[in-house]
Amino acid sequence: MRIAYLGPAGTFTEDALGEALGDVEFEPLRTETVYDAILEVIEGRADRALAPYENSIEGSVRGTLDILAFDAPNVSIVGEHDYPVRQHLIVRDGVKLEQIEAVLSHQQGLAQTARFLRENLPGVEMRSVSSTAAAVRMVSESPRPWAAIGARAAATLYGCQILREGIQDEANNVTRFVWVAPAGTEPGIGDAAGKAWKTSLIFSELGEDKPGALVAALSEFSSRGINLSRIESRPLRSQLGRYFFFVDADGKLEDQPVGDAIAALRGKAESVRILGSYPLV
Numbered sequence: 539m540r541i542a543y544l545g546p547a548g549t550f551t552e553d554a555l556g557e558a559l560g561d562v563e564f565e566p567l568r569t570e571t572v573y574d575a576i577l578e579v580i581e582g583r584a585d586r587a588l589a590p591y592e593n594s595i596e597g598s599v600r601g602t603l604d605i606l607a608f609d610a611p612n613v614s615i616v617g618e619h620d621y622p623v624r625q626h627l628i629v630r631d632g633v634k635l636e637q638i639e640a641v642l643s644h645q646q647g648l649a650q651t652a653r654f655l656r657e658n659l660p661g662v663e664m665r666s667v668s669s670t671a672a673a674v675r676m677v678s679e680s681p682r683p684w685a686a687i688g689a690r691a692a693a694t695l696y697g698c699q700i701l702r703e704g705i706q707d708e709a710n711n712v713t714r715f716v717w718v719a720p721a722g723t724e725p726g727i728g729d730a731a732g733k734a735w736k737t738s739l740i741f742s743e744l745g746e747d748k749p750g751a752l753v754a755a756l757s758e759f760s761s762r763g764i765n766l767s768r769i770e771s772r773p774l775r776s777q778l779g780r781y782f783f784f785v786d787a788d789g790k791l792e793d794q795p796v797g798d799a800i801a802a803l804r805g806k807a808e809s810v811r812i813l814g815s816y817p818l819v
Contacts, residue, residue, distance in 0.1 A: 615814030
């Protein structure tokens with residue numbers, strides 16, 4: 539199985555991939571961006587992509603949401619994996635905290651450690667780069683006293699040291715990753731028997747702009763006893779004030795209450811797209 543994911547080696551995504559698959563053999567396809575990873579699936583070069591979707595501190599990974607909404611109509615979410623993330627402040631050997639001139643990381647890494655950075659490195663430049671592993675590599679290659687925020691594996695890979703451990707703003711820092719596959723792929727990674735299911739979908743435009751339109755749409759789920767574990771709006775991009783909504787509903791698409799709710803939603807929304815219905819690990 540060929541699996542695409544945000545590279546280079548030493549990213550949190552790579553660590554999550556190893557944890558999620560265990561002893562399953564796979565061919566890794568490292569990419570420069572999450573978009574490129576999903577593009578590998580779209581164009582048939584990968585069987586799956588593992589993409590960060592949501593973080594317990596920073597919220598949704600908006601880039602992934604937008605890729606799925608606008609750029610990847612022929613893929614589905616077929617599973618998910620929750621990965622506890624520990625962020626570390628990483629430097630070259632000998633660099634002290636008070637010497638640091640700039641901190642490099644993926645934007646999520648900077649966001650998840652914002653309080654630590656404000657309190658310990660006020661006034662220091664923050665630079666967003668393509669991945670946490672790329673940040674550590676850049677720090678290892680620079681003669682300047684820079685620091686990176688990233689994973690322990692990246693520090694080891696590039697010969698750097700961890701100056702401060704576990705600097706994420708909350709101890710329970712978890713990132714939810716989703717498995718993305720070509721539309722029509724059988725959901726699940728491994729045995730799905732006996733597991734709970736989740737159905738993810740997008741809907742947009744509720745007809746005439748009037749009070750209670752969104753409540754009426756969501757009531758199709760609540761009236762059938764279906765729990766919505768997540769709902770988020772994103773701009774539709776066509777014009778200001780128009781949105782689409784990401785929803786995670788407990789249950790399987792083939793279950794009658796879930797199927798009936800979505801059928802009723804189609805009568806109220808301009809568009810409804812099922813992102814995936816998949817078993818939970």
